Amino acid sequence: MTSRTFSAAIAALLLTAALAGCSGTPEGEGTPTPSETTPVVEPSVAPVDTPAPAATSGTPTCETIISVGTVKALTDAGWTAEKRDFTIGDITLNEGLLCLWADYTVVSDHGQLYGWSPITADEASKAQTWLLAQGWIREDGDDGSYFTEDPQFSLGTDEEGYGMTYFFGDGWVKLSDTKQGLILIDWAG
Numbered sequence: 001m002t003s004r005t006f007s008a009a010i011a012a013l014l015l016t017a018a019l020a021g022c023s024g025t026p027e028g029e030g031t032p033t034p035s036e037t038t039p040v041v042e043p044s045v046a047p048v049d050t051p052a053p054a055a056t057s058g059t060p061t062c063e064t065i066i067s068v069g070t071v072k073a074l075t076d077a078g079w080t081a082e083k084r085d086f087t088i089g090d091i092t093l094n095e096g097l098l099c100l101w102a103d104y105t106v107v108s109d110h111g112q113l114y115g116w117s118p119i120t121a122d123e124a125s126k127a128q129t130w131l132l133a134q135g136w137i138r139e140d141g142d143d144g145s146y147f148t149e150d151p152q153f154s155l156g157t158d159e160e161g162y163g164m165t166y167f168f169g170d171g172w173v174k175l176s177d178t179k180q181g182l183i184l185i186d187w188a189g
Contacts, residue, residue, distance in 0.1 A: 062099035065116040065187040074101050074112070086117045086175070088166070089130035093117035098175065113164070115175035116187045124168050131166065144169040148179055 058064075062081035063071050074081075079101045086096035096117015102110060119127070131147045132138060139146045147166040154163025162179035176182045 060097055060116055060187050062097065062101070062114075065097070065099065066114050066184050067186050070184045078103050078105070079112075080104060086115050088127040088173075089134075091123055091127050091130070093119055093123065093173070096173070111177075112181065113175065113177040114181065114185055115173075116185055117173055118171055119168070119173045120171075124173065127166075127173070128168065136166075141167075146179060 062083055080103075081099040081101045082104070084098040084100060086093040086098045096115065096119075098113065098115035101112045101114070102108065128138070128145070128147060135150050135153070136147045137150060139148070145168045147168070149163045149165075151157055151161050151163060156177065157163045158178035158180040160179065164177050165175070165179040165182060167174045167179075167182050174182050174185045176185065
C-alpha cells in the first residue's frame with residue numbers, strides 16, 4: 001500500500017467518523033452518542049496506575065508501544081489492533097508501526113490510533129516540512145516538537161482542542177489521534 005493510498009484510507013476512515021458524528025448532535029454538546037441501532041462500547045483509555053514494563057529493546061508491537069493499562073482497557077472492551085505501516089507523507093518508517101485499535105467484529109466508526117517509530121534527523125526534517133506544507137501546526141516543547149492538524153479541519157479533538165498529533169523527540173516520533181493520547185505511548189525504543 002503506498003503512503004498516498006494509506007493516507008487516503010485514513011482520511012476516508014476519519015471522514016466517515018466525522019460524518020457519522022455530525023448527525024443528530026446539537027452544536028456545542030460535545031461528542032455525539034452512537035446510534036441506537038449500532039451499540040458501541042467506548043473503552044476508557046485514561047492512563048491506569050499499572051506501570052508499563054520498561055520497553056528498551058526488541059521490536060515494538062501494538063501491545064508494547066502503549067501502556068499495559070491502556071492495552072487492558074482496550075482488550076477488555078473487545079478491541080484488537082491492526083498494524084499498519086507508519087508513514088508521514090512520502091516517508092515510510094520501516095522500523096516503526098501504526099496501530100489502529102477498534103472492535104473489528106462490528107461496523108463502527110470508533111477507533112483509536114497509536115504509532116511509534118525511530119526516525120533519523122533527515123527523515124524528521126523532511127516529515128516536518130511536509131506536515132507544515134499540509135497546514136499542520138507546530139508547537140515546540142521542552143523535549144520535542146508537536147505537529148497537530150489544524151483544529152478547524154480536525155475530525156475529533158481532545159479536551160484542549162488538539163486533533164491528530166505527531167510528537168518528534170530525539171531519534172523517534174509518536175502519533176496519536178489526539179495530543180492527549182500521546183501520553184499513553186510508552187515505547188522507549
